[in-house]
Amino acid sequence: MKGVVGISLSGKFKCSLSLLKNLKTIRVAVMGRKVNALALCIGLDKIGVLDFLEEPRTLSEVSSFIGNVKREDVLRELLEVLVDESVLVKQNAHYKVNRAEVERLHEMRRSGNMMFRDSEPLLSGFEKVLYEIMVDVLRGAGFDFVAPEVATLFYIQTASEAYGLGRRLLLELGGGKASLKGRKILDLGCGFGVEPITILNYLEFDCHLVCADFFPNVVDECMHAEVKVNGESKRLKDLENVEFVKLDPSMRKPFPIPDEYVDAVFSFQVLHWSSHPQEIICEAARTMKSKGTFMTATPMKKREKSTTTDVIVKLLGGNKTYSEEELKGFFEEAGLKKYSFFLSNFAIAVKN
Numbered sequence: 001m002k003g004v005v006g007i008s009l010s011g012k013f014k015c016s017l018s019l020l021k022n023l024k025t026i027r028v029a030v031m032g033r034k035v036n037a038l039a040l041c042i043g044l045d046k047i048g049v050l051d052f053l054e055e056p057r058t059l060s061e062v063s064s065f066i067g068n069v070k071r072e073d074v075l076r077e078l079l080e081v082l083v084d085e086s087v088l089v090k091q092n093a094h095y096k097v098n099r100a101e102v103e104r105l106h107e108m109r110r111s112g113n114m115m116f117r118d119s120e121p122l123l124s125g126f127e128k129v130l131y132e133i134m135v136d137v138l139r140g141a142g143f144d145f146v147a148p149e150v151a152t153l154f155y156i157q158t159a160s161e162a163y164g165l166g167r168r169l170l171l172e173l174g175g176g177k178a179s180l181k182g183r184k185i186l187d188l189g190c191g192f193g194v195e196p197i198t199i200l201n202y203l204e205f206d207c208h209l210v211c212a213d214f215f216p217n218v219v220d221e222c223m224h225a226e227v228k229v230n231g232e233s234k235r236l237k238d239l240e241n242v243e244f245v246k247l248d249p250s251m252r253k254p255f256p257i258p259d260e261y262v263d264a265v266f267s268f269q270v271l272h273w274s275s276h277p278q279e280i281i282c283e284a285a286r287t288m289k290s291k292g293t294f295m296t297a298t299p300m301k302k303r304e305k306s307t308t309t310d311v312i313v314k315l316l317g318g319n320k321t322y323s324e325e326e327l328k329g330f331f332e333e334a335g336l337k338k339y340s341f342f343l344s345n346f347a348i349a350v351k352n
Ligand SMILES: C[S@@+](CC[C@H](N)C(=O)[O-])C[C@H]1O[C@@H](n2cnc3c(N)ncnc32)[C@H](O)[C@@H]1O
Pocket: 144, 145, 154, 158, 163, 188, 189, 190, 191, 192, 193, 194, 195, 213, 214, 215, 218, 249, 267, 268, 269, 270, 273, 274, 275, 317, 318
C-alpha cells in the first residue's frame, strides 16, 4: 500500500506481543493525556486555583487570582484542555472544577496504573517544584530542557520502566535485532545515557552508535554514563563503537554528520520538544543511507487541537505534539515516502 512501510500487521504484533502485554493495548497518548491532566490539576491545586474554581469563574478572574499573569493565552489553553478532559466544566465562559473527575484521576494514580506509576517523577515534580514553573511561565518566564528543575525531572523520568519499554518497542518496530545488528545507528536526542545503553544492550553491542543531542551538557552527561561490558563498568565515551555529536537546537546549522552516514535513526520522545521538527526530520533523512529506517516516538494526537500533553510540553520548555497527518507531511517533505504509525506514539518511516 502506498505510503505504508512494510511491517506486516501480524509481524508487528508478533514482535511486540510481550511488550504489548505490559501496555495492555491502551492508547499510549490517551493515557499520557490523563497523566498530564492530573499533573496540571496538582499544579492548580498547589496554588489554590482548584478551590477557587469551586465557584464558576471567568478567565480574567482566574488570571487575577494567580496575579501578574502575562501569558493569558497559555492560561486559557490550560483551562480549555482541562475542559476537554472533563476536569473543568465550562458554562457561559465560566470555568468550574469537576471534583469527581479530579478524584478519578487521583484514583488512577493510587491504583498503580502503569502509565501513572511511571510518571511519578512528573506527578511528584508538580507537587514539589513544577507548580512554581507553571506560575513562572504564566507570568512570562521561559524554561528549557536544561533548566535544573526540568533536567532533574527528565534525568529520573527517562530511566523509568515505561521509557525502557517504549524504546524496546520502537527498536522492534524498526526491524528488531535481525535488521539493526551490525548497523550504524544515529541516536537522535540521546538524552543522559540510559537510551544508548538500552540500544547497546538490546543489540548485544553489535552496532555502531552515534549519540547526538541538542545541549552540550546533555551530551557530556551521556559520554560519562556507565555501562557494564562483560561485567566491567565502562564509560560510553570509552567504547570504540560509540561516538558523540552536538547539534544546534535552533537548526540553523545542519547536523555535523555526513550524508548517508548511518543505516538508521532512532529518535525517542524528542520531536515535540523542538520548534523545528521538519528540519530535524530532513536532517535525519539526509544522514541515512537509501532504505534507511527512521524510528521515532512522540505523542500523537487525533486532531491538531491542543491537549494536556501540549500544555505540559509547553510549560517545561518544549514546543507541541503533532497529529499523524502533520507527521506524514514532515516525512513526505523529507523524502521518507513509506511510513507506519503505531499506538498513537510510534512511527517508522523509510527512505527511498
Ligand atoms: C525526554 S528527553 C528524551 C531523551 C532520550 N531520547 C531518552 O529517551 O532518554 C527529550 C529530548 O529532547 C531534547 N530537546 C529538548 N529541548 C529541545 C529543543 N528545544 N530542541 C531540540 N531538542 C530538544 C533533549 O535534549 C532530549 O534529548
